[in-house]
Amino acid sequence: MSVAVVNSFTVTEFVNDKAKFEGFVKEWFAMIDENGDGKLSCEEIRSRFGMLVPFGSETPPQMETEIFKRFDEDGNGALDPNEFKSLMTEIMHAVARGIGGSPIIVALGTNSLLLKAVQHELATPSS
Secondary structure, eight states: OEEEEEOHHHHHHHHHOHHHHHHHHHHHHHHHOTTOSSSEEHHHHHHHHHHHSGGGOOOOHHHHHHHHHHHOTTOSSEEOHHHHHHHHHHHHHHHHHHHOSSOEEEEEOTTOHHHHHHHHHHHSOOO
16 A cells, blocks of 8 residues: 555546556456456446445445446447446546545555556656
């Protein structure tokens, strides 16, 4: 676990870096795709949802199902990589809105959503 100071800029700049964010999404997709079939079932998402929702939030199973349905654009009962990217983009933007522009101190787990954003910010030269 590590501690970092973040604000909405930390998160939005990471999402806006298309190549880095795409790599992040592919990495997480592979981690969640337990059976390796190239799509994420509602159960696979549900079993890992705690990893996707930052700050250790508890999400009721009904809400998880509704979120899944919202991003299952073709209605086939699974999220493909593009649908999953839409989900991850929305989660990251929601985190950025929640943090706001003022810096906050957060504890980051090794598989934290924010960890990649912080690592991206640290690796990006200041302008």
